[in-house]
Amino acid sequence: MTHRRHVLQLAAALALGAAMLPAAQAQSEPIKIGVILPMTGQQASTGKQIEGGIKLWQQQTGGKIGGRKVEVIIKDDGTVPDQTRRLAQELVVNDKVVALAGFGITPSALATAPIATQSKTPMVVMAAATSAITEASPFVTRTSFTLPQAAVAIAEWAPKNGIKKVVTLVADYGPGNDAEKFFADRFKLNGGQVLEQLRTPLRSPDFAPVLQKVRDTKPDALFVFLPSGQGAQFMKQFAERGLDKAGIRLIATGDVTDDDQLADMGDVALGVVNSHHYSAAHPSPANKKFVAEFEALNKFRPNFMAVGGYDGMRLIAKGLEQTKGAGGQALMDAMKGQTFESPRGNILIDAQTRDIVQDMYIRKVEKKDGQLWNIEFDVIKQMKDPGKSK
Ligand code: DHB
Numbered sequence: 001m002t003h004r005r006h007v008l009q010l011a012a013a014l015a016l017g018a019a020m021l022p023a024a025q026a027q028s029e030p031i032k033i034g035v036i037l038p039m040t041g042q043q044a045s046t047g048k049q050i051e052g053g054i055k056l057w058q059q060q061t062g063g064k065i066g067g068r069k070v071e072v073i074i075k076d077d078g079t080v081p082d083q084t085r086r087l088a089q090e091l092v093v094n095d096k097v098v099a100l101a102g103f104g105i106t107p108s109a110l111a112t113a114p115i116a117t118q119s120k121t122p123m124v125v126m127a128a129a130t131s132a133i134t135e136a137s138p139f140v141t142r143t144s145f146t147l148p149q150a151a152v153a154i155a156e157w158a159p160k161n162g163i164k165k166v167v168t169l170v171a172d173y174g175p176g177n178d179a180e181k182f183f184a185d186r187f188k189l190n191g192g193q194v195l196e197q198l199r200t201p202l203r204s205p206d207f208a209p210v211l212q213k214v215r216d217t218k219p220d221a222l223f224v225f226l227p228s229g230q231g232a233q234f235m236k237q238f239a240e241r242g243l244d245k246a247g248i249r250l251i252a253t254g255d256v257t258d259d260d261q262l263a264d265m266g267d268v269a270l271g272v273v274n275s276h277h278y279s280a281a282h283p284s285p286a287n288k289k290f291v292a293e294f295e296a297l298n299k300f301r302p303n304f305m306a307v308g309g310y311d312g313m314r315l316i317a318k319g320l321e322q323t324k325g326a327g328g329q330a331l332m333d334a335m336k337g338q339t340f341e342s343p344r345g346n347i348l349i350d351a352q353t354r355d356i357v358q359d360m361y362i363r364k365v366e367k368k369d370g371q372l373w374n375i376e377f378d379v380i381k382q383m384k385d386p387g388k389s390k
Contacts, residue, residue, distance in 0.1 A: 030071040031098055031325050033316060034091030035126075036112070038104035041079030042203065045229045045260050046104040046127050046305045052298040053126075053309030056290075057317075059297060065320045072313075073097065077108060084108035088115045098327030099124060099316050102309075105202075105227065106130040106174035113137040120328045122335065124316055126308040127228075130174035131387025134355045141335050141354040143315055143347070144308040145277045147178035147225060148387035150253040153275035153360040153380050154223065155186035158251055161273075163221045165193045166251075167214050170225045172199035179225035179253060182386060187223075195219050205230065207237040214248065215241060221249040224256050228305060232261040239268035254279070254374060257365050259303035262372045269365045269372055277358050278304040278344040281373040290343035304344075311342045315349065348382070355385045 035054065037047035054072055063070050073095055077083040084103065091097045092115060100116060101124040103109040109128040113136035116123035125133055125142040134140045158166070168183060170176030176199060184194045195217050198210045205226075214222050222243070226234055238250060254276025257269055280291050280301050290310070294302040319334035320326075336351040348357040360383045363374035 030069040031065060031320060032071045032073060032095050033313075034088070034095060034097035034100050035072055035074045035102040036077050036084050036087050036091070036100065036108070037074060037102040038079040038108075039074070039076035043079045043104045043227065043229055047076065047102075048300075049260060049303050049305035050102060050104075050126050050309030052294060052300070052302065053306040053311075054313055056294050056297055057310050057313035060293070061317070065317045066324065068325055070317075074102075077104070079104060079108075081105070081107040081111040085111040085115060088112045092119045092121050097121070098320065098325070098331060101312050101316065102126055103128045106133060109133045109140075110136055110174075113140055116140060120332075122316075122319075122327065122332045124312045124335075126312040127305050128175075129178075131178050131355075131385055132174070134353060134385075138354075139332055141315070141332070141349055142356050143312040145304070145356065145358065146385040146387055147175045147253065148182040148385055149277070149358070149360050149383050150255075150275045151179045151183040151225070152186045152386050153362060153383070154251055154253065154273070155183045155190065155192075156380065157273065157275070157362045157378065158187060158221065158223075159190040159192045163192070163249065163251065165195055165219045166221050166223050167196045167198060167217050167219045168194060168223045169198045169200065169210055169214070171202050171205070171227055171230070173202045175227065176202075176225055178387060183223055183225075200226075202227065207234050208241070211237055211241045211243060215243055215246055218246075219248060221251050224250065224252040226256055228255050228258050228260065228303065231256040231258045232265050235265045235268050239266075244268060249273075254304065254363065257363075257374055259301050259374065260305070262365070262374070263301065265372060270367065272365045273362065274365075274374065275360055275362055276304060276374070277360055278307045279361065279363055279374040279376055281368070281375055282344060282361075283376075284341075284343070284345065286341050287343040302343075307343050311344075311347065314340065314342075346382075350384060353385065353388050355388065357382055357384050359383065
């Protein structure tokens with residue numbers, strides 16, 4: 001199907017759907033939200049975590065917004081961007097969802113953005129973290145984070161703490177490009193030197209050859225970004241290759257010391273300094289309540305993906321309360337400028353960029369009560385996405 005025909009069919013289907021629904025019936029029907037997640041495939045832990053956050057939101061609110069029932073339709077894209085796009089189209093045309101949400105990886109979010117634009121359906125990115133995603137459509141907003149936020153935070157910390165020469169290692173796609181560039185630019189600005197920039201493929205990476213290269217290059221530290229789910233395998237190989245014993249420090253974005261896997265990483269993770277927006281150990285009363293209720297419901301520790309899902313539902317709900325259930329541009333406008341206390345700390349949806357403004361923490365992996373946690377010890381308050389030109 002040509003692009004233009006596809007757009008026209010979508011528009012016609014939407015117009016027909018709206019015309020056929022009498023107002024009174026529309027009010028009594030549930031509000032539908034379509035969530036597309038990788039429930040299978042390489043990034044399945046992201047789907048599991050976000051679903052857990054959505055379930056907690058449903059439990060706490062009775063699954064209602066302003067007295068009206070909310071139906072959350074979860075679809076599995078299998079970590080395949082073409083599937084994400086196809087499912088988004090079905091959710092908009094057939095299910096008439098007021099919002100699309102989820103999006104486990106950047107390519108899935110980017111593949112769907114044109115559907116959001118064409119159908120004027122707000123799209124809430126709960127996981128993917130390449131800066132440019134919010135610029136792909138005026139209907140995109142985000143409750144996860146951006147790699148420039150995390151990379152700049154650790155590039156501020158490292159040179160002040162004895163790290164002058166680094167090698168960088170990132171997953172070779174959107175968020176990895178952002179992490180590599182924003183880390184290197186800020187690190188060099190702060191007087192540091194980048195000796196080498198290495199990449200591994202998103203799918204089925206083998207870390208052995210790049211780690212051997214790092215060993216030979218002998219930097220003060222290795223800076224790493226890998227997507228959620230790859231951290232444990234990476235840490236295992238980092239130890240097996242003896243890089244820790246060779247005196248090469250590891251610094252990372254918090255995706256690598258992910259709370260979903262951290263408990264199983266073993267002592268090799270101890271002392272790894274990293275930057276991120278959420279730790280399950282964040283010491284606020286709101287987070288303690290969140291973690292306790294999440295674990296009681298889902299039987300596993302929440303990570304940053306879970307919080308992105310939970311906050312994404314809260315953001316959509318706050319918007320729908322204002323619009324009295326209406327979607328489209330009204331819902332998009334109602335989400336801009338929203339601010340509330342997340343388990344991670346206070347967050348704001350920047351009204352200009354539609355991206356998230358939040359605290360970025362510097363954390364160290366420590367053992368408490370026999371388990372590993374990311375313990376926050378420094379913070380950059382209310383950081384906007386450094387990747388936005390505006
Ligand atoms: C993306 C995916 C992740 O699992 C992550 O931790 C960060 C970014 C992404 O594809 O944008």
